Amino acid sequence: MVHSDWGDWLLRAVEDADPDGLAVWYLGCNGFVLKASDGTTLFVDPYLGTGDPPRTVRMIPVPFDPADVREADAVLATHEHTDHVHGPSQAPIIAGTDATYYAPDAGLDVVETEGWIDEWDLDDDRFVEVTEGDSFEVGGVTVRVEGANDPDAEHPVSYVIEHAGRTFFHGGDARPGEAFADVGERYDIDLGVLAFGSVGMIRDRETGEPTRTRWYSDENMIVEAAGQLDLDRLQPTHWDMWRGMTADPTALFDHARSFDAPRRVEIREIGDRTDV
Template identity: 80%
Template sequence: MEEVHSDWDDWLLRAVEGSDPQGLAVWYLGCNGFVVKASDGTTLFVDPYLATGDPPRTVRMIPVPFDPADVEEADAVFATHEHTDHANGPSQGPILANTDAPFFAPDASLDVVDEEGWREEWDLDDDRFVEVAEGDTIDVGEVTVHVEPAHDPDAEHPVSYVVEHAGRTFFHGGDARPSDHFADVGERYDIDLGALAFGSAGTIPDKETGEPTDTQWYSGENDVVEAARQLHLDRFLPTHWDMWKGLTADPTALGPHVRGFEHPRRLELLEIGDSTVV
């Protein structure tokens, strides 16, 4: 199985470990990955992807921010769905091996664990892998994570996560697109910061034939803003726009799309390695 290498050394991880956030803080890892740290020190990883894709079909356009073997503090790892840039053994297996963190994921993502042989590769017991489903609530330290539905037409079983701590709420939508699911989540939670996948349409070689294929894996400008509106986001953080060659996009272009609506109230842009307080 491939190994992960990073040109960034371990400075980002050490910065997270040395931080003392007031409330809830997030670090953007590029693609759709995040580190979430609470004021009690609880540290969660959501969809950390540290591999380079499958060139020439999928080509990573941003640096790998750290080597997962350098992670020393993690209380849980979460996956939103089964795609390789969200459930990936070389990215997440070493984190689990170096810490006591359990891996929370829906059933199709746990199928990836079986198919890739995570347990054998990183000597992990069965109890480290916890299946989640819509409606579940998970407490990790002083952080509460709610598992909610998500509409991603390209995934077998996607979910979204609502992360709550000290009166602050962070939403991670995975790669999901607008739907009644998001409208329902927006009615039931007061979300301070929400991360939603955004990208352009492009031409990507077909996985089986290699033939160039018109591809739209993520919401475009209007759809991603509609999802943010459905969720009643105070602050909207676009993700995934930086990742794949041929599907990258310009998040500053979202400004005119959000100005005419009550929600989201603010467009928040982070680059890989940046952090913000929820």
Template identity: 80%
Template sequence: MDDVHSDWGDWLLRAVEGSAPEGLAVWYLGCNGFVVKASDGTTLFVDPYLGTGDPPRTVRMVPVPFDSADVREADAVLATHEHSDHVDGPSQAPILANTDAPYFAPDASLAEVEAQGWREAYDLDDDRFVEVSEGDSVEVGEVTVHVEPAHDPDAEHPVSYVVEHAGRTFFHGGDARPSEQFADIGERYDIDLGALAFGSAGRIPDKETGDPKDTQWYADENDVVEAARQLRLDRFLPTHWDMWKGLTADPTALGPHVRGFEYPRRLELLEIGDSTVV
């Protein structure tokens, strides 16, 4: 497998390590990746992707924020679904190899781990990989992670995650679209900050033929705000808009869509490397 290389060095990782959040904090890694850190020091990585895509079909438009081999502190790595920018050996397996972190993922994501040969390539035991499904909850330090449904028509088995700590709640929806499942999640949880994938439609080369193909992998401005409404988010954090050439979008355009509804109460924008307190 190819090694990960970042022009940023390790400053972002060291900043996360040196931080002491009072409750729950998140750092946006670009694409749909996050580091989540709690006041007890528990550190989670959700969908960290450090690859450059598969040019010319998928071309990364933001920096690679760190080298996965430089991660020294991680208590768990979570995957929302099996796509290559969410389950990627060079991005995630070195984190497992350098720490004691387990890898939580649904069955289709673990099948992709097996297909990529993580265990053999990085000398990882089977017990490092934990299958999760909707309705499960796992405790990592003082953090509770609830596994919830997600509607992503392009994925085989997507899930979403509700991360709770010290009375604060962070939601990661993967690449999901609006659904009745999100409405149910919004009724059952009081979500302080929710991350949802947002992007434009474009013409992306077909994986098999290379011919340009009409492509929409993420919710557009109307659908992503509808998902935020269903989830009853206090603060809505759009993601993935920065990532792929031809599918990028302007998150500031979501402002007029958000203003007309009770939820989400606030639009929050982060660039790669930025952090916020949940």
């Protein structure tokens, strides 16, 4: 069960919005909701859980209750980790709307293991497996599935999302690598979001002992990834989420200053809207 700290004002703001092109709202962690000029609405990696205290402790508000979502055409997952594939956060969105769920095979394995279909009375055809090289249309939005270098994930992907001549890129939790360089060569990305965080002491899942842990790119790595993608605009994500792994995104202004890309670093907080 998810309990919102904010009521439903953010969802209603998205519903009421009438963007000229493509608008995105940051949901904290690595989650986004996108709305196109034709009303098409997509969620990417929405996570409304509180973690697994004391190992992982959420540091930001829960912005909405997924049962309050009234408009959604698709939910996209980048990889199988619980803050990206999470039944209590995502299954109610599918159950309460006509949305289709898109995820790589490892993400759909989580769906099966957690019993989403039975628990939320969903049909099998609401779930679609995606892999690198796939593309599909959701309303007036084109989604292209690309590769990602996330050494902690079994099968990560990234998404290039296009509408009305604007291009949004979601890299999941991935770090610099050949996959991003390939994406940068083939697309002109207007706004890209990449996970950013510190190295922290996180309890080992098996032993419970605090262990030096890296889950996301640091300052130098995220700028390297943004350069591979040749981003016009970089929005760092995930820096706000986990106790012991948070980071200061304003540090990226100095790290990016001497490079050709990203041409601009944009810092957004949970609930903020950006036009692509």
